[in-house]
Amino acid sequence: MTxxxxxxxxTQEEWEARVxxxxxxxxxxxxxxxxxxxxHISLRIPGEEDAFLLNPYGWLFNEITASSLVKINTxxxxxxxxxxxxxxxxxxxHAAVHGANENSHCVLHTHSDASTAVSGQEAGLLPLSQFAMRFYNRQGIHDYEGVALDAEEQARIIADLGDxxxxxxxxxxxxxxxxxxGEAFMLLYYFERAxxxxxxxxxxxxxxxxxxxxxxxxxEKAARQFWELKGDILIPGEREWPALLRDLDRSDDGYRA
Structure with a gap:
């Protein structure tokens, strides 16, 4: 027995998404x-066009389990x-981004320290390292409008994110x-390192x-190498995510509950 x-x-598809x-x-x-x-991090549910999963409010990230996630619509x-x-x-x-882009299956938002510090700089992330090259001319910037509680802000979030x-x-x-x-997670990891x-x-x-x-x-050459998958480069997370799950399962497999 598992x-x-x-x-x-x-369904099997929803459960795999939750895990x-x-x-x-x-x-x-x-x-x-x-x-x-x-x-918060959200994920569309396969086969359900208008449904995505979010974390239950009031839970620490290290408490989240597959069955605790909340299904919500746009x-x-x-x-x-x-x-x-x-x-x-x-x-x-999340409703703004999921509703605007069919490829935005996973949307991840954090207040991670280094990324937040860079967000207050006029030019945002600069091409100062190979980690940063992936995002060269490929970062949107959305001006601060206060806590994101107003539905009117959604249109501006969508416009500023673009592609x-x-x-x-x-x-x-x-x-x-x-x-x-895996891709959304690794983009956060690489951006935070940069x-x-x-x-x-x-x-x-x-x-x-x-x-x-x-x-x-x-x-620009380096950015295109990343996004056009030159050489043996793969989509972010394609190699890393299975290894990360193996490591997580060794120390903290309770997320699967």
């Missing part, structure tokens, strides 16, 4: 990129029998968008160091 059998109320999404919460927490009970309605609720700002942000895989929410945090949970390196380089400038930024042509 340690964590699929509850009868879920994958729950894993992403545990991994974000494991890397210290969560914000207690706040922030109108903000909870569409399953559950005692849990969802964060209103989560609905505003970009990531968007900095100025003075607030970051959104990453993935075709899979942001940390940028802050370290900028701090060194106080001691007299000077930044070296490669020319536009080189930055």
């Amino acid at each position: 340690k964590f059998p699929k509850p009868a109320r879920y 994958s999404l729950a894993a992403s919460y545990r991994l974000v927490a494991k890397l210290g990129l969560d914000d207690m009970i706040y922030n 109108k903000g309605e909870i569409i399953e029998d559950t005692p849990n609720t969802v964060n209103q700002a989560a609905f505003v942000i 970009n895989p990531v968007m900095l929410m100025r003075n607030h945090g970051i959104i990453t968008v993935g075709r899979t949970v 942001a940390k390196i940028q802050l370290a380089m900028q701090a060194a400038c106080a001691g007299g160091a000077k930044l070296v930024i490669p020319p536009h042509e080189v930055c």
Whole structure:
């Protein structure tokens, strides 16, 4: 018998989606990129055009399980029998992105420190490391409007994100968008690494160091190598995600419940 059998109320497709999404919460927490009970990651449910999963409001990321996730539609309605609720700002942000882009299967939003610090810089993430090259000219920026509680902000979120895989929410945090949970997670990981390196380089400038930024042509070449999957490069998460799940299962497999 499986340690964590699929509850009868879920289809196999929905249960697999729930398990994958729950894993992403545990991994974000494991890397210290969560914000207690706040922030959110959502995932469309295969075969249900208007339904996606969100974390129950009030739960820590390292408490999230597959069965605790809440099914919601793009109108903000909870569409399953559950005692849990969802964060209103989560609905505003995630419903906007899911409703606008059919490829945005997973939408991840955090207040991770380095990405938030970079969000307050005029140019956002600079091409200062190979981690950053993936996002060269491929980051949206959305100006701060206060806590995202107003439905009117959704149109501006959609416009500012555009076709970009990531968007900095100025003075607030970051959104990453993935075709899979693994892709959205790895984009956060790579962006946060790039942001940390940028802050370290900028701090060194106080001691007299000077930044070296490669020319536009080189930055664009590197970005295209990532997004056009040159050489043996794969979609973010395609290699990393199975390894991350193996590691998580060794230490914290309770997300599968």
